[in-house]
Structures are given as structure tokens and as C-alpha cells.
Amino acid sequence: MAKVKKQPRPKAATPKGFRDYFGAEVTMRKAMLDKIAAVYHRYGFDALETSAVETVEALGKFLPDVERPNAGVFAWQEESETGKMGDWLALRYDLTAPLARVFAQFRNDLPTPYRRYAMGPVWRNEKPGPGRFRQFYQCDADTVGAPSVAADAEICAMLADALEAVGIARGDYLIRINNRKVLNGVLEAVDPAGEADRDAILRSIDKFDKVGEAGVRELLGKGRLDASGAYIDGVGLSDAQAEPVIGFLTSKGAEAPETLTNLRAAVGDSAIGAEGIDELETIATLLAAQGYGADRIVIDPSVVRGLGYYTGPVFEAELTFETTDEKGRVRQFGSVAGGGRYDDLVKRFTGQAVPATGVSIGVDRLLAALQARGLGAAEDAGPVVVTVMDRARMADYQAMATELRKSGIRAEVYLGNPKNFGNQLKYADKRRAPVAVIEGADEKARGVVQLKDLALGAKIAQSASLEEWKSQPAQVEVARADLVAEVRRILARAD
Amino acid sequence: MAKVKKQPRPKAATPKGFRDYFGAEVTMRKAMLDKIAAVYHRYGFDALETSAVETVEALGKFLPDVERPNAGVFAWQEESETGKMGDWLALRYDLTAPLARVFAQFRNDLPTPYRRYAMGPVWRNEKPGPGRFRQFYQCDADTVGAPSVAADAEICAMLADALEAVGIARGDYLIRINNRKVLNGVLEAVDPAGEADRDAILRSIDKFDKVGEAGVRELLGKGRLDASGAYIDGVGLSDAQAEPVIGFLTSKGAEAPETLTNLRAAVGDSAIGAEGIDELETIATLLAAQGYGADRIVIDPSVVRGLGYYTGPVFEAELTFETTDEKGRVRQFGSVAGGGRYDDLVKRFTGQAVPATGVSIGVDRLLAALQARGLGAAEDAGPVVVTVMDRARMADYQAMATELRKSGIRAEVYLGNPKNFGNQLKYADKRRAPVAVIEGADEKARGVVQLKDLALGAKIAQSASLEEWKSQPAQVEVARADLVAEVRRILARAD
Numbered sequence: 001m002a003k004v005k006k007q008p009r010p011k012a013a014t015p016k017g018f019r020d021y022f023g024a025e026v027t028m029r030k031a032m033l034d035k036i037a038a039v040y041h042r043y044g045f046d047a048l049e050t051s052a053v054e055t056v057e058a059l060g061k062f063l064p065d066v067e068r069p070n071a072g073v074f075a076w077q078e079e080s081e082t083g084k085m086g087d088w089l090a091l092r093y094d095l096t097a098p099l100a101r102v103f104a105q106f107r108n109d110l111p112t113p114y115r116r117y118a119m120g121p122v123w124r125n126e127k128p129g130p131g132r133f134r135q136f137y138q139c140d141a142d143t144v145g146a147p148s149v150a151a152d153a154e155i156c157a158m159l160a161d162a163l164e165a166v167g168i169a170r171g172d173y174l175i176r177i178n179n180r181k182v183l184n185g186v187l188e189a190v191d192p193a194g195e196a197d198r199d200a201i202l203r204s205i206d207k208f209d210k211v212g213e214a215g216v217r218e219l220l221g222k223g224r225l226d227a228s229g230a231y232i233d234g235v236g237l238s239d240a241q242a243e244p245v246i247g248f249l250t251s252k253g254a255e256a257p258e259t260l261t262n263l264r265a266a267v268g269d270s271a272i273g274a275e276g277i278d279e280l281e282t283i284a285t286l287l288a289a290q291g292y293g294a295d296r297i298v299i300d301p302s303v304v305r306g307l308g309y310y311t312g313p314v315f316e317a318e319l320t321f322e323t324t325d326e327k328g329r330v331r332q333f334g335s336v337a338g339g340g341r342y343d344d345l346v347k348r349f350t351g352q353a354v355p356a357t358g359v360s361i362g363v364d365r366l367l368a369a370l371q372a373r374g375l376g377a378a379e380d381a382g383p384v385v386v387t388v389m390d391r392a393r394m395a396d397y398q399a400m401a402t403e404l405r406k407s408g409i410r411a412e413v414y415l416g417n418p419k420n421f422g423n424q425l426k427y428a429d430k431r432r433a434p435v436a437v438i439e440g441a442d443e444k445a446r447g448v449v450q451l452k453d454l455a456l457g458a459k460i461a462q463s464a465s466l467e468e469w470k471s472q473p474a475q476v477e478v479a480r481a482d483l484v485a486e487v488r489r490i491l492a493r494a495d
Numbered sequence: 496m497a498k499v500k501k502q503p504r505p506k507a508a509t510p511k512g513f514r515d516y517f518g519a520e521v522t523m524r525k526a527m528l529d530k531i532a533a534v535y536h537r538y539g540f541d542a543l544e545t546s547a548v549e550t551v552e553a554l555g556k557f558l559p560d561v562e563r564p565n566a567g568v569f570a571w572q573e574e575s576e577t578g579k580m581g582d583w584l585a586l587r588y589d590l591t592a593p594l595a596r597v598f599a600q601f602r603n604d605l606p607t608p609y610r611r612y613a614m615g616p617v618w619r620n621e622k623p624g625p626g627r628f629r630q631f632y633q634c635d636a637d638t639v640g641a642p643s644v645a646a647d648a649e650i651c652a653m654l655a656d657a658l659e660a661v662g663i664a665r666g667d668y669l670i671r672i673n674n675r676k677v678l679n680g681v682l683e684a685v686d687p688a689g690e691a692d693r694d695a696i697l698r699s700i701d702k703f704d705k706v707g708e709a710g711v712r713e714l715l716g717k718g719r720l721d722a723s724g725a726y727i728d729g730v731g732l733s734d735a736q737a738e739p740v741i742g743f744l745t746s747k748g749a750e751a752p753e754t755l756t757n758l759r760a761a762v763g764d765s766a767i768g769a770e771g772i773d774e775l776e777t778i779a780t781l782l783a784a785q786g787y788g789a790d791r792i793v794i795d796p797s798v799v800r801g802l803g804y805y806t807g808p809v810f811e812a813e814l815t816f817e818t819t820d821e822k823g824r825v826r827q828f829g830s831v832a833g834g835g836r837y838d839d840l841v842k843r844f845t846g847q848a849v850p851a852t853g854v855s856i857g858v859d860r861l862l863a864a865l866q867a868r869g870l871g872a873a874e875d876a877g878p879v880v881v882t883v884m885d886r887a888r889m890a891d892y893q894a895m896a897t898e899l900r901k902s903g904i905r906a907e908v909y910l911g912n913p914k915n916f917g918n919q920l921k922y923a924d925k926r927r928a929p930v931a932v933i934e935g936a937d938e939k940a941r942g943v944v945q946l947k948d949l950a951l952g953a954k955i956a957q958s959a960s961l962e963e964w965k966s967q968p969a970q971v972e973v974a975r976a977d978l979v980a981e982v983r984r985i986l987a988r989a990d
Binding site: 011012013014015020021022023027041042043046047048053054057060081104113115121123127135145146148150282286290291348394395396399408413416 | 504505506507508509510513514515516517518520521522525536537538539541542543544545546547548549550552553555569570571573576582584586596597599600601606607608610616618622629630638640641642643645646648649652777780781783784785786843844845846875878880889890891893894897900903904905906907908910911912922925926
């Protein structure tokens with residue numbers, strides 16, 4: 001072996017924009033994803049786990065706003081042992097691009113339509129920011145090869161079921177559906193000859209949330225003075241020309257039939273617009289037949305986010321309850337999932353168009369929502385800690401922990417240096433142990449153990465009055481033979 | 496936007512050495528890991544999920560046989576938007592190096608000892624081969640900061656519990672424990688002055704399995720004629736000098752006390768050897784007190800694999816039942832987990848030595864073992880498929896699937912082109928659907944549906960006699976109102 005030079009100590013840190021997940025952060029997410037997977041599975045969706053690494057060629061350039069090749073992804077070039085350079089590889093940036101590759105690769109073996117769900121980390125080589133990481137979880141369900149909008153309706157129903165399965169109450173969420181084709185119909189109605197700047201029209205529509213109806217009218221017409229004082233040029237449409245856009249944006253009625261009637265007016269004679277509205281009507285009918293009413297899923301033309309990416313129906317799940325943001329402001333929780341119908345997914349590989357539709361749940365946002373609703377333990381239950389009073393009797397202590405575990409109680413023996421008993425109790429605190437078990441020579445001789453109720457102790461220290469303290473002693477002596485039963489009794493009291 | 500040149504179609508393939516996992520391949524592994532995690536959790540171990548990406552600096556060079564820096568891992572250099580080059584990053588190649596980084600980074604916040612489990616993919620930039628992939632799962636549990644061998648005993652007990660939890664029967668596995676210090680003691684006894692070639696002695700010991708006692712004697716002495724006809728030079732020890740090695744290799748007795756007595760003879764006056772044997776004795780005592788007898792965990796000096804990496808106790812879990820390999824030969828299943836005590840894990844970051852011990856389960860091998868034992872479904876249960884006889888009545892079919900799902904039955908509506916009914920049944924076959932539901936105009940008018948028992952149909956096609964076919968019709972007509980009850984009845988029969 002060559003002599004190794006003494007090197008400076010490495011820095012113990014994740015790379016910028018990456019983080020670790022500890023204890024309950026891992027188990028809570030897992031519990032949530034398990035519930036979602038159970039719903040997806042019940043709908044006939046099969047699990048798929050693709051490799052984290054793809055060829056850059058297969059991934060393609062799906063990422064928006066990518067100017068440089070490979071920018072936005074973590075990529076590297078294969079190098080053989082002899083130094084010969086090979087394929088460029090990259091970490092997947094979403095779960096949809098790998099699905100396209102899988103369907104193209106295995107299309108002869110997979111059922112068509114192919115319903116699959118996938119959950120796992122994806123990686124983005126982007127500038128990290130607060131709460132914005134370069135590795136994060138996605139949770140997707142897609143149906144590939146189903147041209148019927150029944151597939152879109154199914155995805156929306158499944159999404160509602162999934163949100164309720166993880167604990168979001170009915171009434172606390174709303175799934176809103178729109179259709180890219182309707183928007184195209186509106187553009188045709190506004191500008192049949194294709195003379196206007198359609199991108200500018202789309203940008204104006206996108207600002208509806210911020211500037212309202214009057215603002216959009218200005219943007220479509222002569223222009224608008226921004227809140228910042230900047231003047232934004234208008235598209236230059238006449239008031240009459242702008243009318244279909246306004247009709248579209250304000251088309252939402254109390255029930256689906258009213259909305260659909262308003263939309264038909266907005267698209268006028270446009271064939272593509274009519275097709276889009278027919279699709280929305282079919283979706284509404286299918287969902288109503290399955291019992292998904294307007295309290296859960298609605299047709300809402302204001303869903304425009306990401307429309308550019310999609311080719312047909314689009315949907316978004318929004319949590320409607322209020323929460324406080326990091327600055328203490330009350331806000332609506334907002335979007336936790338989105339999706340829609342997209343074509344040309346598989347076409348780049350095979351030349352054949354394959355219709356597909358799917359949804360992606362924002363795992364971190366939904367987790368945050370559950371926590372905001374007080375759902376799911378923020379902390380993992382700590383183990384019962386068996387303390388070590390006599391190093392030579394480790395076997396006795398291990399036997400206690402074994403007994404507890406056999407009864408399904410999470411338990412461990414203190415395995416640090418037992419000399420300082422205070423350190424053992426500090427350790428138990430750090431572990432959020434509900435109970436510490438103590439058996440010194442005296443207890444051993446008398447056939448008893450001491451049980452320290454740490455959960456109660458913590459509560460007393462925080463808030464309980466002296467009377468409560470007296471009536472519920474935080475430490476009890478019990479017969480060694482009753483260890484399991486007595487620990488169980490304390491744990492039941494803590495719940 | 497710049498005009499995009501027409502490019503050749505990308506190849507739909509994973510990079511070399513990577514693969515995808517479909518359906519039951521995903522869910523079976525998940526079910527197995529869930530059971531293991533439950534055991535680890537009950538032992539007081541906390542989940543940890545580190546980022547897949549680490550700095551090359553933090554990862555260090557833990558991989559064996561690595562000559563080139565960064566070889567063996569997938570690595571790339573950070574590049575800022577302005578093109579400035581930054582840190583080298585890499586995908587983790589195991590779960591232990593990230594644990595070292597985490598413990599060093601968060602040691603003031605983490606409890607000590609820190610018990611953690613981790614499960615997830617790791618990546619190796621190695622030449623792929625048959626059954627050898629560049630991304631695979633590991634499943635680790637480690638205790639950091641516990642100097643006591645009680646921690647090692649605990650890991651062994653927990654490993655036994657984990658194997659039984661996933662379905663490996665007692666008697667079908669054996670955990671064997673050895674101690675690196677005992678081997679060091681033997682080397683001291685053989686060669687107190689450090690004059691002999693110790694690496695050559697270790698290589699000879701490592702060949703015990705293949706060449707037996709006489710073969711090792713030859714290798715330690717004058718040399719040995721290989722089966723291939725090649726002559727292997729001996730270490731040049733005298734017979735008397737070689738005796739401790741032979742004593743060590745043949746020290747295993749029926750029970751732990753006998754083995755320990757034999758080992759004490761083998762290490763002679765070596766202090767480190769005596770320390771190692773004392774540790775093994777403590778481990779044996781602790782495990783016996785917890786009820787882990789020689790039918791589950793034994794002291795076995797023949798465990799030498801990976802000894803070089805470890806500094807104290809080492810352990811290996813072996814499955815003792817026979818299986819047939821890919822060439823049809825009967826073989827013992829062999830090792831599915833291994834681990835031991837290692838120092839200097841955290842020291843490279845902090846300068847302070849932190850004792851640690853842990854185990855890693857070979858996820859793919861254990862999964863293969865479960866399948867060899869007929870445990871765990873090799874296939875996911877397919878959904879009930881509601882066929883589409885009349886495209887206009889999609890809402891009716893969706894309502895049926897919804898009813899079935901609400902009763903916990905996996906179900907879906909056929910969403911491909913419904914024109915060719917044969918295609919729908921082919922699809923149901925491909926999905927391994929147990930039942931197809933059929934409702935044409937005639938059935939609708941009469942308030943009934945047809946249920947096609949596809950599982951039974953498949954069985955009849957394979958093996959059943961005509962009589963059985965007659966007594967159990969593969970298609971029944973039932974009242975529409977009884978859909979759920981009748982499907983459930985068929986599913987129960989199929990189990």
C-alpha cells in the first residue's frame with residue numbers, strides 16, 4: 001500500500017441544498033405515503049420503482065426554463081476503467097420522464113392502459129433556498145395509453161380518496177378541473193385569424209388572480225399601470241374582442257351545468273373549445289355518478305397554472321383551510337397536488353403518440369398540511385429506557401428490555417457509560433422515553449424495580465399543580481414480576 | 496425560441512447496470528423492510544434518511560480495493576451558473592459513511608449512544624454483471640457511541656428477531672459471532688516477534704473453508720500444490736508455530752464454554768486475544784440470559800469474512816436451508832447479513848474516536864430467500880376488471896368499480912379502446928385479474944351482471960378435469976345489487 005499523506009479533517013456537512021431526515025420525519029412521511037399507496041393500489045395502479053439514474057438522452061429536456069443542455073439536473077459522464085468516456089448519466093428530476101422511458105422500453109410486456117404509481121426522491125440541480133431542497137420526494141400516479149377522459153375523472157376521484165385517506169377532511173380540500181382545449185377555444189374566439197400576440201393574452205389571463213377582471217381588461221386592451229408604477233403594454237384588443245377572455249375567466253357557476261353553459265358562450269364557434277367543454281362535461285357526469293359532488297371536485301376555469309405543459313384536462317388539489325405562514329400571517333394553505341393530460345410522452349422514443357394523464361402530490365407540502373392540522377405525531381414515541389445501576393448485571397437489564405419488547409413495548413437498555421446516573425436520565429429525556437426502569441442492588445434484593453414516569457414528570461414540571469403531583473407519583477416501586485403490566489399501565493395513562 | 500433541429504430518437508433503456516422494479520417486486524421488498532423496521536424500532540432504533548448525495552470529502556474512501564480517487568462511486572463536480580467549479584459530489588455507496596457524517600455533524604443534538612436504522616438505495620460505480628447492479632438496497636442498523644459489547648449482543652439478538660419477523664423459521668438461520676481481537680491474539684501467539692508475513696497467514700486462514708485443516712497446515716508450512724496444479728508458496732512456519740492457527744480454526748465446540756476454552760488455548764499469553772475471548776464470553780452470557788441459545792446464535796471462529804474492516808466482534812447471519820442455484824445445483828443459501836464493531840468512523844471528522852457497531856442486511860439476497868421458501872406473494876393480486884360493453888355507459892361501469900373499492904376490493908374499469916371485447920379479456924389476463932365484470936345492454940335491462948371467474952378459468956385451462964369444470968362454472972350471472980357480495984365470494988374461493 002502506498003503511504004497515505006496526512007490530510008486535513010473533512011467537513012461533516014451535507015452538500016448545499018441537501019438535508020437529512022430524522023426519526024418521525026422519516027416515519028411520518030412513510031405512513032402518509034403508505035396510505036396513499038393503498039388507495040392507488042385499490043384503484044388498480046401498480047407500483048413502479050425506476051432507477052434513480054437515467055441516461056441524459058432518455059431523460060430528455062422536460063424541465064422548464066432550461067437553456068443549457070443538462071442544466072437543472074445532476075449529470076456526469078461515464079468513464080470506463082481504461083479512461084474511455086461513455087454515456088452521459090443524470091439523476092432523475094421527476095417521476096414522469098422515467099415513466100415515459102419505461103413505457104417505451106417495456107410497452108410489449110406492460111398492459112395497456114398501464115396504470116402505475118411511483119414514490120421516491122427526485123433531484124434538481126437548482127439554486128437552493130429556504131425550504132427549497134435539491135432532493136425531495138414526489139408521489140405520482142399516471143395512466144398511460146388511455147385516450148378516454150374517464151381516465152382523467154378516475155385520477156381526480158382517486159386524488160380525493162387519497163387526500164381523505166391521509167386525514168384531510170372533506171370540506172378541507174377542493175379539486176378544481178379545467179381543460180387546456182377550452183383555453184385554446186377562447187384564444188380562437190378572441191383571435192380567429194391568429195393575428196394577436198397569443199403569448200401576451202396568456203400572460204394577461206395568468207394575472208387574473210392578482211389584478212382581477214378590470215385589470216385583465218386593461219392588459220388585453222391599452223395597457224395597465226402596475227402597482228409598482230411601471231406601465232405594462234396592453235395586447236391591443238378591442239373591448240368586444242376581449243369579451244371571450246373575460247367570459248372564460250368569470251364563467252364559474254354554482255354548479256357544473258352553469259359553468260359549462262358560460263364556457264360554451266366564451267368559446268363561440270371554436271371546434272377545439274367545444275371539444276374541451278364536452279370533455280369537461282363527461283368528466284363532471286362520471287364524477288357525479290360516482291358520488292363526487294361539488295363539495296370535492298369542481299370545474300373551475302381559473303385553474304391555469306401549468307396549462308402550457310398539458311394538452312387536455314388539468315386539475316389541481318387545493319387545501320381550503322387557513323394556516324399561518326413563517327411570518328405569522330394567516331393564509332390559505334393552497335395547492336398540494338396537480339396534474340393533467342399530456343401527449344407526446346412516449347412519442348419521442350417510439351414515434352407513436354401515446355395519450356397519458358396523471359397527478360403528482362407535493363409530498364412535503366401535504367406533510368406540512370397534516371402537521372398544521374395536528375394530524376400525525378410530530379414526534380416518534382420514545383422507548384422505555386432500562387437504566388444500568390450495576391454494570392455486572394447487564395444481563396438482567398437486557399432480560400427486562402427483552403420482556404418488554406416481547407409484549408410489543410418499545411424498549412432499550414442504556415448502553416453508554418453507566419457511571420453517572422444523571423447522564424442516564426438525561427439520555428432518557430433526550431430519547432423522550434415515557435418510562436425509565438431502575439433496579440439497583442437494594443431493589444434486586446427485594447425483588448422490585450422502580451418505574452420513573454418521565455412523561456408525567458415532564459407534564460408536572462410544565463403545568464400540573466401540587467395536588468396532582470401528590471395524587472400521581474412520578475415514581476413507583478413495583479414487583480419485578482409485574483414489570484411489563486405496570487409499564488403498560490403507565491403508558492396507557494400517558495395516552 | 497431557437498429552432499430545434501430534428502434529432503434521432505433517444506434509446507428507451509436504463510443505463511448499463513441499472514434496472515426497474517415492477518409491481519410485486521416493489522411491494523414485496525417494501526413489506527419485508529417494513530417488518531424489519533418494526534423490529535428495529537421496538538429495539539429503540541430511530542429512523543434516519545440521509546441525502547443520496549454527499550460531498551466526496553465527507554464520504555471518504557471506505558470502499559475496498561479503490562486505487563483511483565473517486566473510483567467506485569458516481570461523482571461529479573458542482574458548477575455554478577457562471578461556470579465556476581465547486582465541490583465534488585457523489586452518490587452514497589453505503590449507509591455507514593453517511594452515518595459517520597451525520598453523527599459528526601449532529602453529535603451535540605443526537606442522544607449518545609445513538610441507535611439508528613436506515614434503509615435505501617446505494618450506488619456503486621462498478622462493472623455490472625449478472626444479478627449485480629450498480630444501484631441496490633441496503634438495510635442497516637448501527638449503535639454509535641456504545642463501547643460495551645452489550646451493544647454487539649443486542650444487534651445479534653435484534654438480527655435474529657428481524658429474520659424471524661420476515662418469516663425465516665428458527666432453525667433455518669444461524670448467526671455466527673467471532674472477534675477480530677481473537678484473531679490478532681492468534682497472530683501474536685504464532686509470531687510474537689512480528690517476523691512472519693501476517694498477511695500471508697491471514698490469507699491461509701481465509702482458505703480454511705476450501706482446503707481444510709491439512710491444506711491450511713501446508714499453506715502455513717512449506718506450501719501446497721493447488722487443485723489447478725499451481726504451487727502456492729507456504730508461509731514457512733514450523734508445525735509447532737502453526738498450531739495456534741489450527742487450534743483457532745478448529746476451536747468450535749458444541750456449546751459456547753467449550754469453544755471459549757479452545758480459543759483460550761489458541762491465543763496463549765496474548766493480552767489482546769484474552770480480551771477478545773472475554774468479550775465473546777460476555778456476549779454469549781448476555782444472549783443466553785435473553786433466551787438466544789445455540790440454535791440461533793453461536794460463537795464460531797470460522798467467521799473471518801471482512802474481519803480486516805472490523806476492530807472487535809464480527810457477526811454473520813447465514814441461512815442454513817438448501818436451495819437450487821441458477822444452474823439447478825443444490826446449495827446452502829448462505830449469508831444474508833453481516834456486521835461488527837468498527838472504530839474511527841467519526842474520528843476522521845472530529846479527531847475523537849467513537850465506538851460503533853452495526854449490521855447490514857443484504858436486502859436482495861434475503862428477498863430471494865423468502866421467495867425460495869415460498870414466502871411472500873411473487874405476484875401482486877390483480878384488480879377486478881369491469882369491462883366496457885357500451886362506451887356511453889361509462890358512468891355505470893365506474894360506479895361498479897367505486898362500489899367494489901369502497902368494500903376494499905381492488906377494482907378498475909377498462910380504459911382502453913372498448914371496441915374489441917377480446918382485447919378487454921386479454922387485458923384482464925395480463926393484469927392477472929381474478930374476476931371480470933360484464934354488463935351489456937341485455938344484462939342492464941334484466942338488472943344483472945355477468946361475473947367471469949378468471950382465476951378459476953386459468954386453473955381449469957391448466958389442470959382441472961371436466962367434472963370440476965361442470966361443478967364450478969367459470970361464469971355466473973348475478974343480480975346487479977349483489978355485485979360486491981358475489982365478487983367477494985369468488986375471491987374467497989380463489990384464496
